Amino acid sequence: KAGVTQTPRYLIKTRGQQVTLSCSPISGHRSVSWYQQTPGQGLQFLFEYFSETQRNKGNFPGRFSGRQFSNSRSEMNVSTLELGDSALYLCASSLATKNTGELFFGEGSRLTVL
Amino acid sequence: GESVGLHLPTLSVQEGDNSIINCAYSNSASDYFIWYKQESGKGPQFIIDIRSNMDKRQGQRVTVLLNKTVKHLSLQIAATQPGDSAVYFCAETLMNTGFQKLVFGTGTRLLVSP
Numbered sequence: 250k251a252g253v254t255q256t257p258r259y260l261i262k263t264r265g266q267q268v269t270l271s272c273s274p275i276s277g278h279r280s281v282s283w284y285q286q287t288p289g290q291g292l293q294f295l296f297e298y299f300s301e302t303q304r305n306k307g308n309f310p311g312r313f314s315g316r317q318f319s320n321s322r323s324e325m326n327v328s329t330l331e332l333g334d335s336a337l338y339l340c341a342s343s344l345a346t347k348n349t350g351e352l353f354f355g356e357g358s359r360l361t362v363l
Numbered sequence: 364g365e366s367v368g369l370h371l372p373t374l375s376v377q378e379g380d381n382s383i384i385n386c387a388y389s390n391s392a393s394d395y396f397i398w399y400k401q402e403s404g405k406g407p408q409f410i411i412d413i414r415s416n417m418d419k420r421q422g423q424r425v426t427v428l429l430n431k432t433v434k435h436l437s438l439q440i441a442a443t444q445p446g447d448s449a450v451y452f453c454a455e456t457l458m459n460t461g462f463q464k465l466v467f468g469t470g471t472r473l474l475v476s477p
Contacts, residue, residue, distance in 0.1 A: 345463070
């Protein structure tokens with residue numbers, strides 16, 4: 250069974266640009282969450298999508314957005330990039346049942362903003 | 364996914380010892396807690412979870428203890444192995460958010476010497 254796949258794995262952008270990251274969840278998983286990981290702030294929740302609807306949202310500015318497609322694949326977008334957006338962006342998928350909160354994380358997309 | 368922090372607390376143990384990793388959580392209303400392990404270059408991996416109506420839960424070589432009075436969580440690893448070397452994160456959430464909106468701790472680096 251394939252795991253969570255994130256693309257691209259590494260990318261470099263300059264301030265002011267925008268970026269789109271992609272996440273393919275494990276087959277059958279309907280929930281996709283996004284997290285930002287930085288040395289200073291650690292792992293922080295961005296948002297969660299379930300059945301194409303944003304169900305939860307973290308405390309990030311509106312420059313951070315996402316969406317989910319009917320096949321559960323998800324994308325997140327960051328517009329008007331700032332140096333502080335340099336981070337590892339992790340996607341996680343889950344079955345979203347009521348019995349467990351086990352999230353399956355991908356290996357992340359490492360974004361560097363110059 | 365490189366894990367994390369420049370100043371992570373570090374626990375160094377010898378192979379075969381038992382390890383105890385501690386975590387203080389922040390929200391007294393949190394009712395679901397999880398431990399994740401993150402190896403260098405990978406995303407976090409689920410280890411074990413516990414609900415707030417329990418004080419202790421055991422898995423394979425791991426035990427999680429929850430003390431709601433002092434908002435403290437611990438992960439005990441029995442017979443620690445070199446493969447256990449990683450950064451360990453505790454996370455908390457509210458089950459009514461669908462388990463997905465996790466608040467992660469800062470992490471502890473576990474170093475296991477042969």
